[in-house]
Amino acid sequence: MTTATRRLVFLLGLAGFMVMADNWVVSPILPAISKSVGVTAEAAGLLIAAYMLPFGVFQLVYGPLADRFGKTRVILVTFTGFALTTALCALGNTLTGVAAFRALTGLFAAATMPISLALIADAVPMENRQQAVGSFMGIAFLGQALSMGIGGAIAYYLDWRGVFIVYAVASAVIAVALWRGLRGLEPETARPERDGSAFKPYLSLLGHGPSLRTYSVILIEGMLLLGSFGYLGAVLAQRFSLSLLAIGGVMTGFGIGAVIAGRTSAKVAARLGRTGAITLGLLVAALADGLIFFSGNALVLTSLGVLLLGLGFMTAHSTLITVATQFAAKAQGTAMSLVTFAFMVGGAVGTQLGGRIAIATSLTSLYAIYGSGLLVLAVVAFFAVNVARSASPEPMEPVIHVAG
Numbered sequence: 513m514t515t516a517t518r519r520l521v522f523l524l525g526l527a528g529f530m531v532m533a534d535n536w537v538v539s540p541i542l543p544a545i546s547k548s549v550g551v552t553a554e555a556a557g558l559l560i561a562a563y564m565l566p567f568g569v570f571q572l573v574y575g576p577l578a579d580r581f582g583k584t585r586v587i588l589v590t591f592t593g594f595a596l597t598t599a600l601c602a603l604g605n606t607l608t609g610v611a612a613f614r615a616l617t618g619l620f621a622a623a624t625m626p627i628s629l630a631l632i633a634d635a636v637p638m639e640n641r642q643q644a645v646g647s648f649m650g651i652a653f654l655g656q657a658l659s660m661g662i663g664g665a666i667a668y669y670l671d672w673r674g675v676f677i678v679y680a681v682a683s684a685v686i687a688v689a690l691w692r693g694l695r696g697l698e699p700e701t702a703r704p705e706r707d708g709s710a711f712k713p714y715l716s717l718l719g720h721g722p723s724l725r726t727y728s729v730i731l732i733e734g735m736l737l738l739g740s741f742g743y744l745g746a747v748l749a750q751r752f753s754l755s756l757l758a759i760g761g762v763m764t765g766f767g768i769g770a771v772i773a774g775r776t777s778a779k780v781a782a783r784l785g786r787t788g789a790i791t792l793g794l795l796v797a798a799l800a801d802g803l804i805f806f807s808g809n810a811l812v813l814t815s816l817g818v819l820l821l822g823l824g825f826m827t828a829h830s831t832l833i834t835v836a837t838q839f840a841a842k843a844q845g846t847a848m849s850l851v852t853f854a855f856m857v858g859g860a861v862g863t864q865l866g867g868r869i870a871i872a873t874s875l876t877s878l879y880a881i882y883g884s885g886l887l888v889l890a891v892v893a894f895f896a897v898n899v900a901r902s903a904s905p906e907p908m909e910p911v912i913h914v915a916g
Contacts, residue, residue: 517636521648523693524628526686527591528652531624534598534617534679536656537663538563539745540760544672549607562611567618568856574623575849576713578630583845584694587627592687593620599680602673625652626852630844633837641837642786643778646830650767650774657767657822660745661760668757713846723839725896727854729889730832733794734855736885737825739862740801740878741766744818747804747875752811762815769822777830786831787897793828794890796820801883805876828893829855835897 538545538559546556578586597617604610628648636644666675717723744766748759773793781789800820807813836851837844862882869878 517640517644518647519693520635521632521644522651523686523690524587524631525648525651527587527624527690528628528648529655530679530683530686531594531621531655532652533655533659533662534594534621535563535567536659537675537679538614540660540664541667541672541675544667545610548672549605549610551607556607558607558611559614563614563618563621564856564860565618566615567622568853568860570619570622571626571849571853571856572714573849575626575630575846578623578627578845578849579713583627583631583634586623586845587631588687588691588694590620590623590627591683591690594624595680595683595687598676598683602676602680626848627845629833629837629848629851633844633848638838640778642781642830642834643775645833645837646774646777646826648774649826649830649833650771653770653822653826654767656741657763657765657770658760660763661757664757664760714850717839717847717850720839722898723836725898726832726835726839727850729790729893729897730829730836730851731854731858732885732889733828733832734858735862735865736858736882736889737797737821737829737862738855738859739866740797740804740821740882741825742859742863743866743870743875743878744804744821746870747879748814750875751809751814762811762818765815765819766822766825769819769824770826773823773826774830777827780827781831781834786835787894789831790828790835790897791890791894793824793826793831794886794893796824796827798824798883798886798890800824801879801886805879805883832897 542556542559545559546552549556574586574590594617597613597620601610601613601617604613629645632644632648633641663675666678670678718727744763745759748754748762754762777789777793780792784792797820800817800823803817803820804814807817833848833851836847839847866878866882869881
């Protein structure tokens with residue numbers, strides 16, 4: 513990748529880091545928020561739903577908007593809104609007030625991941641695209657892995673409002689950097705829809721066999737991988753009675769694995785082919801769940817499982833995203849929004865289902881079941897994601913260029 517491309521990926525990665533960190537930060541500080549606003553922790557769970565609902569729905573809105581009015585414009589405006597609404601969360605004095613501000617934050621946050629991926633897909637030629645996608649996703653998901661430790665530490669030394677203030681300040685700094693850094697992109701030509709609904713491209717993508725199979729794999733991948741990730745903190749607390757800070761430290765291994773895979777997945781795909789890289793990543797993730805299941809009270813082995821889960825996840829997911837960029841050369845925003853929507857919806861289903869499995873059996877059994885699911889998905893993906901026949905017939909020329 514060129515220096516300019518690396519700068520673009522890094523800037524967008526920082527934005528993704530903050531959004532993914534914000535995605536998960538409420539969980540460790542939920543008891544403190546519930547106590548502050550005078551409700552039970554169970555009632556305060558509304559804050560998570562209030563964020564995730566608009567975050568999921570607006571994934572599908574921003575893609576067509578970005579393709580129509582310009583990706584840089586959409587990401588600059590929405591990330592600035594994200595910084596402002598994150599700050600407003602610190603001002604809530606009631607559950608309803610905090611929930612309303614979290615809903616606004618989710619609404620603005622929804623644009624960052626899919627539109628960043630679309631910008632990268634447009635700016636980076638296919639031969640370098642997976643390396644760029646992997647680097648971006650590695651930085652972004654490091655934020656997810658660190659969020660529990662970061663949020664817990666800030667809440668410990670300040671309070672829960674301090675978490676949102678610190679996140680807002682960091683996001684504001686990144687927003688300024690984006691406004692300055694994205695000037696290096698040549699202006700995009702808006703492509704207004706004139707022949708039907710703005711959502712018509714989604715129907716086209718889902719009516720195309722190879723793309724439907726790929727999005728289906730992404731949906732199930734999100735269900736099993738995010739479902740596994742979502743209960744790692746609970747497993748660590750239950751097995752080892754670790755503090756919140758220690759749990760955050762162990763879970764950083766997921767982010768480290770994701771960053772490593774982000775740097776290496778393109779080389780893996782070059783050697784094994786993209787179908788092989790997807791299959792290998794899912795197999796490694798299955799191994800990780802199996803290791804967590806069998807490791808018992810061995811903290812080192814459990815920690816290794818956390819690292820491998822991040823490694824397998826990013827190897828598979830960055831490759832799936834790269835495959836998906838081939839389906840809509842002239843509507844990357846729409847294609848990437850559908851990727852993120854499928855992944856997040858799968859994650860929401862997987863987390864909810866995982867909770868029910870854990871209640872009915874045990875947290876340990878959850879990893880046996882999801883690990884087995886990942887093993888089956890690896891086999892399915894090997895046959896379903898046929899990269900050689902999946903590409904769109906449209907020419908894959910980038911529609912924007914990064915200034916050198």
